[in-house]
Structures are given as C-alpha cells and as structure tokens.
Amino acid sequence: MKNLLSASELDRDAAIEILDIAEGMAEVNDREIKKLPTLRGKTVVNLFFEDSTRTRISFELAEKRLSADVINFTAKGSSVSKGESLKDTAQTLEAMGADAVVIRHPASGAAAVLANSGWIQGSIINAGDGTHEHPTQALLDAFTMRKRIHGANSKGKALDGVKVAIVGDILHSRVARSNLLLLRTLGAEIHFVAPPTLVPSNTQTMDAKFHYSLDETLRVEQPDVVMMLRIQTERMNASYFPTEREYARHWGFNAQRLSKLKESAILMHPGPMNRGLEIDAASADSKQSTVLEQVANGVSIRMAVLYTLLSGERNNNES
Amino acid sequence: MKASFVLKNATLADGSKVDISVVGDRIKEIGSNLSADELVDCTGLIALPGFVDLHTHLREPGFEQSETVLTGTQAAAMGGFTAVHAMANTMPVADTAGVVEQVAALGKEAGYTDVYPIGAVTVGLEGKQMAELGAMANSKAKVRVFSDDGKCVHDPVLMRRALEYVKAFGGVIAQHAQEPRLTEGAQMNEGAVSAELGLTGWPAVAEESIIARDVLLAEHVDSRIHICHLSTAGSVDIIRWAKARGIKVTAEVTPHHLLLTDELARTYDSVYKVNPPLRTQKDVEALRAALIDGTIDIIATDHAPHPIEAKDCEWSAAAFGMLGLEIAASVAQEVLIESGKSSWKRLTEVLSLNPAEIGGDSEQGKAIQVGAIANIALINPVAKRKVVADTASKSKNSPYIGLELPGQVVHTIYRGFFTVKDGKLAKAGRN
Numbered sequence: 001m002k003n004l005l006s007a008s009e010l011d012r013d014a015a016i017e018i019l020d021i022a023e024g025m026a027e028v029n030d031r032e033i034k035k036l037p038t039l040r041g042k043t044v045v046n047l048f049f050e051d052s053t054r055t056r057i058s059f060e061l062a063e064k065r066l067s068a069d070v071i072n073f074t075a076k077g078s079s080v081s082k083g084e085s086l087k088d089t090a091q092t093l094e095a096m097g098a099d100a101v102v103i104r105h106p107a108s109g110a111a112a113v114l115a116n117s118g119w120i121q122g123s124i125i126n127a128g129d130g131t132h133e134h135p136t137q138a139l140l141d142a143f144t145m146r147k148r149i150h151g152a153n154s155k156g157k158a159l160d161g162v163k164v165a166i167v168g169d170i171l172h173s174r175v176a177r178s179n180l181l182l183l184r185t186l187g188a189e190i191h192f193v194a195p196p197t198l199v200p201s202n203t204q205t206m207d208a209k210f211h212y213s214l215d216e217t218l219r220v221e222q223p224d225v226v227m228m229l230r231i232q233t234e235r236m237n238a239s240y241f242p243t244e245r246e247y248a249r250h251w252g253f254n255a256q257r258l259s260k261l262k263e264s265a266i267l268m269h270p271g272p273m274n275r276g277l278e279i280d281a282a283s284a285d286s287k288q289s290t291v292l293e294q295v296a297n298g299v300s301i302r303m304a305v306l307y308t309l310l311s312g313e314r315n316n317n318e319s
Numbered sequence: 320m321k322a323s324f325v326l327k328n329a330t331l332a333d334g335s336k337v338d339i340s341v342v343g344d345r346i347k348e349i350g351s352n353l354s355a356d357e358l359v360d361c362t363g364l365i366a367l368p369g370f371v372d373l374h375t376h377l378r379e380p381g382f383e384q385s386e387t388v389l390t391g392t393q394a395a396a397m398g399g400f401t402a403v404h405a406m407a408n409t410m411p412v413a414d415t416a417g418v419v420e421q422v423a424a425l426g427k428e429a430g431y432t433d434v435y436p437i438g439a440v441t442v443g444l445e446g447k448q449m450a451e452l453g454a455m456a457n458s459k460a461k462v463r464v465f466s467d468d469g470k471c472v473h474d475p476v477l478m479r480r481a482l483e484y485v486k487a488f489g490g491v492i493a494q495h496a497q498e499p500r501l502t503e504g505a506q507m508n509e510g511a512v513s514a515e516l517g518l519t520g521w522p523a524v525a526e527e528s529i530i531a532r533d534v535l536l537a538e539h540v541d542s543r544i545h546i547c548h549l550s551t552a553g554s555v556d557i558i559r560w561a562k563a564r565g566i567k568v569t570a571e572v573t574p575h576h577l578l579l580t581d582e583l584a585r586t587y588d589s590v591y592k593v594n595p596p597l598r599t600q601k602d603v604e605a606l607r608a609a610l611i612d613g614t615i616d617i618i619a620t621d622h623a624p625h626p627i628e629a630k631d632c633e634w635s636a637a638a639f640g641m642l643g644l645e646i647a648a649s650v651a652q653e654v655l656i657e658s659g660k661s662s663w664k665r666l667t668e669v670l671s672l673n674p675a676e677i678g679g680d681s682e683q684g685k686a687i688q689v690g691a692i693a694n695i696a697l698i699n700p701v702a703k704r705k706v707v708a709d710t711a712s713k714s715k716n717s718p719y720i721g722l723e724l725p726g727q728v729v730h731t732i733y734r735g736f737f738t739v740k741d742g743k744l745a746k747a748g749r750n
Binding site: 073105106109112113129130132133172202204206319 | 328497506513517519586587631635746
C-alpha cells in the first residue's frame with residue numbers, strides 16, 4: 001500500500017492491521033520516551049491548504065514520534081485564487097525529496113489528483129479533501145469504538161454488529177463518508193440522522209439507513225455509538241435549516257438525549273465542537289463522551305498509517 | 320466547363336453509388352462514368368453534405384492560448400465540418416457588430432470552414448441589458464443566432480424581450496439552460512456519484528426548469544427558440560411535450576452527452592468536467608432515443624478548448640469543457656448507425672441539414688445535388704479508430720483519448736476545395 005486516499009481502499013484485514021499497529025503505537029505514547037526510530041531519515045511534508053490546527057498537529061506529533069523529518073507547508077487558498085497551483089507545489093516538494101505528503105485541501109479529490117498526476121513520487125495521505133473523505137479520522141474513530149467495546153482485548157477485533165448513528169451535516173461531511181466506508185468494512189451498521197436538506201439527494205449507493213428524527217433513532221435503534229458532526233458556519237445562513245436554535249432542538253445532543261442512551265453507549269465528536277449547537281456541554285463532558293480519547297487515538301492511528309505506508313515502501317525497495 | 324475533379328464511386332446516404340463532379344465551388348454533375356483531370360477514388364466512402372456545427376467555441380479574440388479561429392476551423396475540417404457557429408463568450412464578448420465582423424473576417428481569412436459568429440444576447444454576457452442584436456444582424460457578419468452560452472439568460476423579462484426582438488430579422492435565441500441559484504458552485508451531475516465523491520451537485524432540475532419556462536415564453540410570444548446541449552431525460556420530456564404542443568423549439572445534444580456518464584468523475588480527472596455535466600446512463604439513453612425519434616434536432620459539439628493549465632489541477636479549480644469537433648461524426652455513427660436504430664439520412668439531418676436550417680445558413684446543409692455548393696464530407700464507415708491525443712485543435716482536453724470509435728473522415732470538401740484529403744489537413748485554407 002503506497003497511498004491512503006480513501007477509506008474504501010482498506011479491506012477488512014488491512015483495516016484491522018492498521019488498528020492493531022495503532023495499539024502498539026498507543027503503548028509507545030504511554031512510555032516515558034515517546035519515540036521510535038522507524039522513520040529516521042524520511043521526510044514527511046504536511047501540506048495544508050486549509051486551516052486545521054488539530055489535524056496538522058496530530059500528524060506532526062505522529063511523524064515526530066516516528067523520528068521523521070517534518071516540514072509544515074501551509075498554503076492558504078488553492079490555484080483557484082491563482083497563488084501557486086497544486087501542481088507547482090507538488091513538484092517543488094518532489095524536487096526537495098519528500099517521502100510522504102500529508103495533504104489537507106478544500107477541493108474534493110485533491111489527494112487523488114496528487115497521487116495520480118505523476119507530479120510526485122512519495123506516498124500521499126489524505127488528511128481531508130473538501131467534502132469527500134478523511135480516512136485517518138475514520139480509522140481513529142473505529143479505533144476509539146473498538147477500544148471502548150473490547151478494552152484490552154481489542155487486537156484482531158472488528159466492529160461486527162455495532163450500531164453507529166452519525167448525526168448532522170451528512171451532505172458536506174468527509175468524516176461521515178469515510179466512516180461509512182470503513183465502519184461497514186468492519187461490520188458495523190450505519191444510521192445517518194440529519195435534516196432532509198443535509199442529506200445527499202441521491203443516496204442509492206450509500207450503504208446506510210437514513211433517518212430525520214434523532215429522538216426516534218435513539219429510541220428505536222438504541223445505538224451503541226452516537227457520532228455528532230460539526231455544523232460549519234457557512235451552512236448556517238444558506239437555508240439548510242431555519243435557525244441554530246431549531247437545529248439544536250431537533251438534531252443537537254443534550255443531557256436529556258444523553259439520558260436516553262444505553263449505559264454502554266458512547267458519544268463521539270471529531271472536533272472542534274460548537275458547544276450549544278450540535279452538542280451541549282453536559283454531553284460533551286460526560287463520561288460517555290470520547291472526544292479527548294479521539295484526539296489521543298488520532299496520534300496513534302496516524303503513526304500506524306505512516307508506519308504502514310512508509311515502511312512498506314522500504315520493503316518494496318529492498319525486494 | 321471542365322470538371323475540377325470527380326469523386327468516383329462514392330456512396331450517398333441512400334446507398335446509391337455515384338460519381339460526383341465538382342467545378343469551382345459547385346456540384347456540376349452526379350452520375351456514372353464522369354471524368355476529369357483529377358479523379359478521387361471514393362469506393363467504400365459515404366458522401367454526406369458537409370457538417371455544420373451550431374455550437375463551437377473558437378476562443379478568438381481573447382483566448383488564443385486555447386484556440387484560434389484558424390486552429391478551431393482546422394479541427395472542424397478534420398471532423399468533416401464545412402461550417403461552424405462561433406460562440407460569443409470571447410474577450411471582448413461578441414456583443415457588438417465590430418467583434419462579430421472581426422470573427423467572420425478571421426474565418427474567411429483562415430478558409431477552412433464558413434464561420435458564422437453567434438452574437439451575445441446581453442452586453443458582456445451579464446444578463447442585464449440586451450446587446451445591440453440588430454446591429455449584429457445587419458453587420459457584414461449577418462448574425463442570426465444569439466446566445467449567452469456559458470451563462471443562462473436568466474431574467475425572464477429579458478428572455479421574453481429577446482425572443483420577441485429577434486423576430487425583426489429572423490433570428491433565434493439559443494439558450495444555455497441553467498438556473499444559476501440552483502447551480503452555485505456546482506461541479507458535476509447531482510446524483511449518487513456526486514454524493515460519494517463529495518462534489519457539489521448540478522441538479523437536472525436546474526436545466527429542466529429553465530427549459531420549461533422558456534418553451535412557455537416562446538409559445539406566449541410566438542417565437543422560435545433553440546435549446547443548447549440538452550443533458551437530461553427530463554429535458555427530453557419537456558421538449559417532446561413542447562413540440563407536440565406546436566411550440567417552435569429546436570434542441571441540440573453534444574457528442575459527450577450521447578456517450579459519456581458521470582461515472583467518469585470518479586477518476587477526479589478534470590478532462591471529464593463539463594457544463595452541463597455528464598449525466599447518468601439513463602439520461603444518455605433518453606438523449607439517444609430523442610435524437611433518433613426527432614425530439615432532438617441536431618448534434619452540436621460544444622467544442623470547448625482549454626489550455627493544459629486549466630485542466631491540470633484539482634477538479635473544482637479546473638475549467639468546464641471538452642473538445643468535440645474531430646469526433647462528432649464518429650459519435651453520431653455510433654449512436655445512429657452502429658446501434659442499428661437509425662440511418663445515414665438521419666445522420667445527415669442532425670449534423671448538416673437541421674443545424675444549417677436553424678442557423679439560417681443558406682449556403683450550407685444542402686443535400687448533395689447538382690448546382691449545390693460543394694460542401695461534402697466523405698467518411699469511411701468501416702474504419703475503427705482509437706482516439707489519440709494528437710489533434711488539429713490548439714488544446715488537448717479530449718475525453719475520448721483511448722476510446723475506440725467507428726468511422727473516419729477521409730476527405731472534407733469546403734466550397735469545392737479539399738480542406739482534408741486522405742485524412743490530412745490542407746496546409747493552407749481556401750483562398
């Protein structure tokens with residue numbers, strides 16, 4: 001495996017393997033000296049065309065813990081604004097000898113274009129492309145679920161039969177798309193809950209059940225996992241829903257809804273949260289919330305992905 | 320007068336085999352055993368009236384890095400065309416008599432096809448104020464087709480006035496049907512594939528709602544209207560309904576909407592990015608059926624050249640549009656002939672007779688007959704060709720590269736002059 005562009009590229013065995021490697025990485029993260037020499041001499045570029053401090057520092061930490069040389073390249077705006085084009089940026093990084101590029105870009109498919117263009121030889125890791133995918137987020141979410149469900153016996157396990165409700169802006173969410181693909185591969189059952197305006201108009205190829213009512217979904221489906229999606233500010237004034245208050249009333253998570261969850265259920269959010277909109281403080285800070293575990297697990301997962309892609313490349317070169 | 324040349328043993332659309340003698344720019348005689356100094360063996364070749372494209376982007380003036388009138392008409396000649404209608408979205412926009420006369424003059428100078436400039440409906444394509452349509456109609460370019468193509472004439476009052484106004488000189492409005500608010504930021508067909516790819520959808524209703532409005536407007540003011548690049552099954556239904564009702568509407572379909580679907584967007588290769596977008600297989604089938612049954616009148620290429628840098632980038636940053644002039648006849652053959660569902664006669668109508676009639680081109684789109692101007696495309700119908708990147712166009716944004724298509728234009732005769740002979744472009748045009 002050279003690139004990670006989409007969660008659809010991972011079959012069940014490959015996904016479980018990455019989750020298992022991340023278990024090992026999590027152990028490293030608990031040590032006093034949190035560092036492995038695995039990627040010594042490798043150069044990893046974090047190429048961010050979109051603000052995302054959280055994702056960038058998560059990758060940066062993962063890269064540094066694997067002893068890679070790390071370069072952060074932040075280029076706001078894309079070739080649309082006629083700054084430097086994606087092609088020129090990629091070719092520049094290639095000339096500098098990047099072994100891997102972690103790309104975050106506002107255009108859907110940007111990571112795929114980079115990987116298929118021939119502009120660059122290194123591995124490409126999609127750290128979020130527009131409203132398309134965010135595969136490492138799905139991996140860290142799966143890892144978090146598995147850890148909560150199976151605890152210390154997580155290794156080798158999948159998520160068969162786990163009921164996951166993903167709530168919010170499905171139409172524009174790369175987190176929802178990647179989670180759908182990966183969690184289905186791991187055997188989970190997906191329920192999307194959203195206002196009708198925030199669901200794609202044609203969902204025939206999406207292997208999920210769709211619901212409009214959060215309360216009914218919680219009552220009828222009794223999900224094991226509820227994942228709240230962030231509502232982007234630009235949706236708020238575009239007639240997707242009348243007001244923030246109405247959204248929060250119907251699709252926001254709150255203490256009253258928390259009380260309806262079964263005790264073992266967990267509440268997830270990819271961050272950053274709009275407290276009071278899609279999630280209230282009581283829920284976000286509850287013991288069922290995994291928000292901070294997700295952040296910690298993100299580092300382990302990204303270490304596992306970098307290890308899988310870059311040490312694989314090393315093996316290929318030797319063989 | 321002695322014949323300039325004779326096309327020996329050519330097959331006409333009705334299947335008959337004839338010799339065609341050409342003197343000067345006219346067809347002098349059709350028969351057998353005709354002779355001349357120059358005999359061109361056309362055994363196995365089908366002779367059709369030269370093709371007429373009602374929808375070409377020649378890009379000049381203003382975007383000469385993409386295409387010029389010369390290179391665009393050379394590509395047209397390679398595709399069997401003897402006339403093209405040049406869209407108005409140049410820089411400056413073809414919204415004055417000066418610009419349309421310049422484009423017409425460049426066409427004449429190039430000498431590869433007739434070039435009929437299309438005038439903009441509104442000043443600067445901005446949809447606010449009607450351009451001087453009368454001045455363009457009365458100019459040396461004699462403009463009869465008006466379009467803001469690339470943009471929709473969205474204001475219903477302005478559209479109504481334009482439909483009425485062009486009756487004064489027998490003009491027609493060619494509408495690019497796209498409701499602008501429903502397509503803000505749109506990147507591809509709104510459907511199952513866009514849902515997966517996370518690309519902003521261009522819903523079918525944005526096209527269909529404008530077509531529905533405009534056929535009703537045309538009916539109300541008793542004007543003629545032409546709809547550019549139909550792309551959805553729903554649009555076909557509306558046109559069929561409008562024609563049954565007696566509304567004077569004509570419609571075109573592009574080669575790419577007859578052949579390609581939105582599944583290709585999965586590659587994120589922006590060579591497949593076009594406006595209106597590639598739709599679903601169901602739409603392709605509806606468009607093909609409509610072309611065969613006459614609901615759709617013509618194939619028009621929407622040939623839209625772009626330089627490499629406009630496509631060599633992420634999908635949402637890429638320009639809309641694809642080449643089409645050199646493969647249009649092959650796609651027509653695939654849809655009408657190879658399918659076994661239609662005929663060379665129909666192919667002649669959709670690529671030559673009907674577009675010339677809609678555009679008011681009196682010297683184009685005439686059946687091959689004695690006395691007609693010698694605009695002739697000769698096609699080898701049994702050839703199979705794999706489309707290659709090499710093209711007479713200045714741009715390379717062809718979505719067909721690597722596909723195998725039937726038929727090959729062997730000769731193109733434009734006003735008695737071989738612009739293409741044995742598949743090779745003439746080094747200079749007809750002057």
